[in-house]
Amino acid sequence: MDQGSVRYREALRRGHLAVARGRPREAIAHYEEAARLAERRALPLVSMGSVYLQMHQPREAIRAFDDALERAPGDTDALHGKVAALESLGRSADAHALAQRAAELQAMERAGQGSSAVTDERRHELERFIADGEQARMAGELDRAAAAFHAAATGYAGEGALDAAIDACLRALESRPGAIDVHFTMAHLYLRRGWSDLAVQRVKLIDHRLGIDADPRRQAALQALAHDYRALDPALEDLAGPRA
Numbered sequence: 001m002d003q004g005s006v007r008y009r010e011a012l013r014r015g016h017l018a019v020a021r022g023r024p025r026e027a028i029a030h031y032e033e034a035a036r037l038a039e040r041r042a043l044p045l046v047s048m049g050s051v052y053l054q055m056h057q058p059r060e061a062i063r064a065f066d067d068a069l070e071r072a073p074g075d076t077d078a079l080h081g082k083v084a085a086l087e088s089l090g091r092s093a094d095a096h097a098l099a100q101r102a103a104e105l106q107a108m109e110r111a112g113q114g115s116s117a118v119t120d121e122r123r124h125e126l127e128r129f130i131a132d133g134e135q136a137r138m139a140g141e142l143d144r145a146a147a148a149f150h151a152a153a154t155g156y157a158g159e160g161a162l163d164a165a166i167d168a169c170l171r172a173l174e175s176r177p178g179a180i181d182v183h184f185t186m187a188h189l190y191l192r193r194g195w196s197d198l199a200v201q202r203v204k205l206i207d208h209r210l211g212i213d214a215d216p217r218r219q220a221a222l223q224a225l226a227h228d229y230r231a232l233d234p235a236l237e238d239l240a241g242p243r244a
Helices: 003-020 026-037 043-054 058-071 076-086 092-115 120-138 143-160 162-175 180-193 197-211 216-228 234-240
Strands: none
Touching: 003 026, 003 043, 003 120, 003 162, 026 043, 043 076, 043 162, 058 076, 058 120, 058 216, 076 092, 092 180, 120 143, 120 162, 143 162, 180 216, 180 234, 197 216, 197 234
16 A cells, blocks of 8 residues: 555544544644545545534534535535534525435435445444454454455445445555455445546556456456446556457
């Protein structure tokens, strides 16, 4: 993993830790750093907006949520956060309109994925995967750590929590940088996020690794992925190959 990604995750972790310790100003500083280090990621800005809400500073919260929505217009966490900030300012009509938009986006995602709303039980299950991965990593059981983080990533992706899924993939790759199934998952997540250039880079990386260690099943999966998104980049058209 590149140093920028490592620094981003560390800044995000320090922000979460500061929130848990009741240090909101410190948390905001860490989230600002994370946002600078990962210019595409909405998560640090959503986290920052949530802290401002806790501090009863709704205008600052709205600015943070708006910045998050510039990066990820369909981020429902940012939308719901902005709804709460608007309501605290007495802007009920604006809040209601935005809440409807958030509900429509969630309904579209669920229809496309065939999934229901995230239950507390499901959320706790995914959090346990993360906790298991951290325990395995600290014990030096890197294969088990990567598998646990990847399980969390696919779970989060299925619930539409794309930022959480990407972060879980990054944890998996810290343990096993060559885990090709994790790279596949990241390519899909980047495409769902609309980050086509990052997705193309990830697909090329997978293709390179398959050129070194051939795997017909994964090669077929790569061709299918490249075929489905071939309009994004000429390189994907070349990788797609002929399909019936």
